[in-house]
Amino acid sequence: MQPTPDRPSAQPDERWRIRRTRDDLDRLGETESIFALSNGWLGWRGTLDEGAPVEMPGSYLNGLHERRALNYPEDGYAFPQLSDTVISAPNATLVRLWVDGEPLDLRTGTLLAHEQVLDLRAGVLERLTEWISPAGRGVRVRSTRLVSLPRRRIAAVDWTVEPLDGPVDVRISADLLANERVPERADDPRAASLIQDPLVAELHHVDDADGLLVHRTEHSGQRVAVAVAHRPTVPEHFASDGDATPDRIRLTLTGSLRPGEQVRLTRFAAYEWAPVDGSTAEELAGQVVAEADAARTVGFETLFAEQRAAFDEAWRTADVVLDGDEQLQLAIRFAMFHLIQAGRSDGDRTIPAKGLTGNGYDGHVLWDTEGYVLAALTYVAPEVVRSALRWRHRHLPQALDRAAELRLTGATFPWRTISGRECSGYWPAGTAALHVNADLADAVLRYAGATGDQDFLTGAGLDLLVATARLWHGFGHFTDDGVFHLVGVTGPDEYAALVDDNLFTNLMARRNLRGAADAVERYPEAGDRLGVDPAEVAGWRAAADAMAVPYDAKRGVHQQAAGFTARPEWDFAGTGDDDYPLLLHFPYLELYRHQVVKQADLVLAMLRCPGEFTAEEKAANFAYYEARTVRDSSLSAAPQGVLAAELGHLDLAYDLFAESVLQDLEDLGDKTGDGLHLASLGGAWLALVQGFGGLRDDRERLSFDPRLPRRIDRLAFSLRWHGHRLLVTLTADEARYELPDAEADAAMELWHHGEWVRVTADAPVRRPMPPLPDFGDEPPSPPGRRPARR
């Protein structure tokens, strides 16, 4: 594939390119997600320019959604009655082509060549197709698509068609299309709730080659405007026509192409949405028309160059070098590419579980964001984490109200949401999963620890820490023996619910309580602002100190929750390969009461709160839970991989890392078509950096305990820490720490395998790789559930 004309030519570097060809046309939905472009505010799925065949079209704006009623067969007090559902903004990617009256459709005619290539370094999606129509006319179609990282409202397509040999009559229809039909997905509880025709037309306008649509939603009170500006380059005698209906703007170009001629159509789209009571349709229209026009004036080449520059800057920190495994080298770059795309630092914006790559989980934000995505981005793009946590803070009033409705103290943040309201329709796995609040507090503490951002910690951060600490303090209770318990909650493992003293929740709540107490004591004026007095802080500390930590002394393992190890064992021998994922073949009744674990829960606790366990406890716990964890969740492989690495089971760790990083590229869960698993992609970075790098951050210091799996020769990654970029390079023999961008007098301290190390701008610090811990053989996974061996 040749680079698009008019742009600098260079040999493409295949270590930065994801390629799909005509052999992949049977997995379009997956491809559309993988090739989704986004800037954290605007997202385009990687659909074909001609719009068909298509699995699921989607153009998403962060926050744009419709509201729908939740109806329960048996309702209950405080069951959420309304839910947010992501909807698609008008689709501005469409460029349809007719060749001698026959539509370009890859399912017809003869496909000489076809590929889509995601250029991770340039941040664009390229496409080349050579096609002979059923009537025998050949054309070559190319396009380059980008969603601008620096300009949040702007996306653009640069599209060309030329005859392959003989002359052809062509008609080109460039559409901006609202309320595009989205096919229903199979009956799966994890799929999205579709709302057909969510947009109500308000304005439509076409003027020469430019067009505009303004719509509003019926229930959520939002207005969305999209303008397209075109720059067509056509041979003489081509006809051009603009046409508008309330849901469609169409630019049509018609004419004949001789060999050597081409049509090039560059389209600039500008999007905006706002609350209906925020600005009028005309105001919003004026804004996007000006933006689209400005983008056209700037031109595609400039947008392309800006994009590359923005990605270059992002990759400085985000890139990971993994020598020795080409597939996973590309896969981790793919993961980091989508993490770069997922968030923004401007405004208070968060990152939904699927980013802006699909409508899975209704476009909701879940704990995946704080627990996995922000956990990685804290060290890669901390400004994005600040933005996402400020988004939570913006919704603190709703969380306080929700806690009051639930008759709880403090705040309870939603299990799933777009607008801040609780949208979970199954309370045992939603409302009861209170750990989401501790995950949020944990993200605040991690961000504050990594950046030293005092403004945030004394402002929004403290508000969040205090409101969540108040939840735990009011929710828990002391038993006669002086132990503090959190009963009747649901932890991370979704194959359990409404348990007592879920270890993860308890330890994270302890961290939350102590973190809030520390912050208030460190910034007493900020504490005064929130009415926190020393007695309240003392109460938090007392609860944290007395927190129940369920342990089975006989088996020598911690319990995922009180009584867990006394529950009946799962009948793995009687469970067939087709019975996975178990949730589609067994009732919750059976899943909840057995010792079967969907996803890392106690293992995640050992990752988040490493200081709460001895190495021997970790080894025993890991072996016990590994044998019972089926990984029916994409959230599981990464933390399991980290602990496997810590315990010296490096082959298992590497295979778990591979599962995490290939989740979407290989569509391991058969769900990638609904959107990417950002938590799994973030988890992949954690599996590398926390697993093989041995990064731990629970004590406000950066600590490494590196170990390298035999499959890779070199692992290099960067971290941001208090304004520094630390580059860590691991080989079989040594760990190297350096500050490549630092001022001359810069320095930072870190722990390497129990030793304080001071890194300066002068020269790298090199240390030998520590010896591997020996906890015996790799512990067995459930039958058939070990990750694939690499």
Next chain:
Amino acid sequence: MQPTPDRPSAQPDERWRIRRTRDDLDRLGETESIFALSNGWLGWRGTLDEGAPVEMPGSYLNGLHERRALNYPEDGYAFPQLSDTVISAPNATLVRLWVDGEPLDLRTGTLLAHEQVLDLRAGVLERLTEWISPAGRGVRVRSTRLVSLPRRRIAAVDWTVEPLDGPVDVRISADLLANERVPERADDPRAASLIQDPLVAELHHVDDADGLLVHRTEHSGQRVAVAVAHRPTVPEHFASDGDATPDRIRLTLTGSLRPGEQVRLTRFAAYEWAPVDGSTAEELAGQVVAEADAARTVGFETLFAEQRAAFDEAWRTADVVLDGDEQLQLAIRFAMFHLIQAGRSDGDRTIPAKGLTGNGYDGHVLWDTEGYVLAALTYVAPEVVRSALRWRHRHLPQALDRAAELRLTGATFPWRTISGRECSGYWPAGTAALHVNADLADAVLRYAGATGDQDFLTGAGLDLLVATARLWHGFGHFTDDGVFHLVGVTGPDEYAALVDDNLFTNLMARRNLRGAADAVERYPEAGDRLGVDPAEVAGWRAAADAMAVPYDAKRGVHQQAAGFTARPEWDFAGTGDDDYPLLLHFPYLELYRHQVVKQADLVLAMLRCPGEFTAEEKAANFAYYEARTVRDSSLSAAPQGVLAAELGHLDLAYDLFAESVLQDLEDLGDKTGDGLHLASLGGAWLALVQGFGGLRDDRERLSFDPRLPRRIDRLAFSLRWHGHRLLVTLTADEARYELPDAEADAAMELWHHGEWVRVTADAPVRRPMPPLPDFGDEPPSPPGRRPARR
């Protein structure tokens, strides 16, 4: 009020009559339920003849229902996708009147007199209204309505109108009306799901004074036919006209009445329903037309006499004499009246939670039936119990399939159903409440114990016992210490869910396992038929013997479920009177995890399995749980009352009995409009007979330990036991046992306060009342939740 003309006159006995007057017109829904007439197959709500004002019209046929889809905000494996909902058959009670063109409507004009009277002994509903129209014309309207106990398809209305003083022009419209509008009830999770216009018209026909409607349901595959035959008695010159539309048959009588004249319209209605593939519309039509005609030929007076005779026979066993409290004397007769009406012995039919008195709980059968209604009827009408248990047996194949779908062994019967399918839309309180299976087995054992019905016990009964025993054996597991556990279930208390070793469930499962084992060993051939071998029986016994019985040694009380007594206490001080029922003001999250009990659970276990507890344990347990039980369920007062009586807290016991027996007459739960609480009415009998009579039956012998509350001078009740009718009469001084109907050589043995007593036909056996146990003062209830003192 005078008796209806043409029927034997006697001074009405007010101890057998429930009366409502114009002062009660503001609680119509309640009145409609209280005055509902039923024969266990056909039920008419006690609506006014003229059909308005009305709270909820309803004409129910046992088993007639429509099916609807259940939609979940978040679906799950084996969540029921379809639910049954009771629907109303065409309404044949309607007789509308226009007086000089103005409709009789009690909300207009002047009401000189109005009353409806339910005659408990005659089994009819009478009505007398004297009304002056807005234009000043006075009429007297009377009616007598019956639903025939001996003729299941037949109901009849005898209606008259006469001028009060001057002449009046009248128009009388006697309607048979399908798809009558049912008003939506308030937003309450416990209300019914309404299906508007559930019936699809198939046939309609009118012929002189007779008419017919045949309809079918859209989804449940049922056909319902209703025929009406009239006998009008009118003065000369009255015009008569019949009219039919697909949903309405109307007979209209028009003419003038002078003082001393009257119109009498007697209507005979015949109902039938069948599966659509069972018989054609024409066949069903022919059947009901013939039945209605036959009823007319027999005449209203004969139907009335048959009704009285059938009730006389039923009352011989069912009557309870309670001297000293007129209100409760009438109330317990009211309760027994509805129990008599609720069931039938012909065919395999069960009794829904509301009987055929309303559409509450969608007309579903719940565990109320076996746990409360059949528990009483076993001794009052055992043939009805046999029929209801055979109905369960008819649905055993569905219960086996459901268990397989849930990947459990044996059978799991539905938590709520009409057609046998599980219709619960909230699995933690439905599917997980496996105790419904043990309740069923318990009802089998109780019925077999009280009747010695060997045919049943070796046939359907054994099938039920074995299928449920197999459930428990497969569901439970042994821990290392050899204890058998049932974890992750929901017990009777609906303010807890998904608990481990719910004591009620465990003890009832133990009874189930042992009952099945005993029956198989007693009837080995029947066991062979089911493939039960000695090893399986040994497994059941081992599980039963090792069953976990959670006990808190420190507090000296049993635990409702493992860990219950360590859970946080409910903040009763912070709970306002308006916060009850708690389920409408607190989330399940809070209810489930606290020591707050909706309804007798452990206390019910002490009633059902009395031999599992010492008297001291019972006293300690009762006091502990009484202080935490809020009685937000109508199922609670009765079992609490029984235990209170057993422990000598007779005032509390009497007040709990009163709450149970007045549940509907006083509409204590504000839900009587949806239908009567049959379990509470059955519970009232249990509160008397098990509470004050001290009846216990868990060891296949009849045992009494009587004690009389000071509010009553005499308590007399009858019991059927192995073909005998035992009459028990308690006074302050003595207990008298006799066999009033027995053959000369008949005899039966029973236990009186630990002494074997032989009762013969010759003479009553008299024994002094035992001394009251002394367990100290009455234990406190939660603040504000003690039952009203009488």
